[in-house]
Amino acid sequence: MLSKKTKYGIKALTFLARQEDNAPVSIATISKSENISLKFLESILLTLRKNGFLSSKKGKGGGYYLLKEPSEIKMASIYRVLEGPISMVPCVSLNFYEKCADCPDENVCAVRNLMIQIRDSSLQIFKNTTLADLCRYK
Amino acid sequence: MLSKKTKYGIKALTFLARQEDNAPVSIATISKSENISLKFLESILLTLRKNGFLSSKKGKGGGYYLLKEPSEIKMASIYRVLEGPISMVPCVSLNFYEKCADCPDENVCAVRNLMIQIRDSSLQIFKNTTLADLCRYK
């Protein structure tokens, strides 16, 4: 299941991507428009800023704005920052690899071989979809 | 992330599918072979029995055995019983649909439209893979 953190993060990014001139938008504005708890959204936007997706402007008239073109922001990178690994098991993850404690031999694991397929198909979608693509559903 | 419950469940089912004559296998045997906590495995197998994948025989020489041919058990059905919905958001789920509280209009939701694609690609794999396919990774 996708966490609300990721869901809200994607919604906020889409909202920012839809701004005409990429002018700063306050947390409160996004919070109201997208029905997201203000304080929760605050922490999500902070994460996105620390990971280079957003920048912010303090004080009156301030807010958050995108640092890159929506067409250059892949969903895969957003997903990894907010949700974590795209793989469903760590032993299959490309960016967050970990060995499974219970598996003596990865190459023989039936679960692993299935999860590689799931990872590949999801990854293809997440890699080939950008924030600009998401804005088109309007 | 895939829960250990689902992971262990798939491993146990694969183990049973590999038995020559489909003779009952005790929980202890599977537990040792697959490095799974015995009591945890017990509850997982119980779930799989209650959902029609397995049957069991009590007493000496008893254990669990498959009720259907491995080639007739789709990973999609196993996944849904152990892990729950294949979709990452409830508003996209075919078998566990729920409306999202924060969305005024589903058809316009960017997250939803992305998650439909993810669901479809995963579903295709889970539907077209059977327990028999998993046994081949040996």
Place this chain on the structure above:
DNA sequence: TTATTAATCTACTAATTCTATAGGGTTTTA
């Protein structure tokens, strides 16, 4: 027939982690 043993079944408990916030105070800037 009886006792033993090897199984599943049922119910309760518990530690740990994750999720989704809420609150309050600080700093910056128009």
Place this chain on the structure above:
DNA sequence: TAAAACCCTATAGAATTAGTAGATTAATAA
């Protein structure tokens, strides 16, 4: 001076991953 981001802490509830104790059932050996 007001509006905004920033930063730190706490927390209720849920899910996960088991562990504990005992009841029930069935095959088999005495």
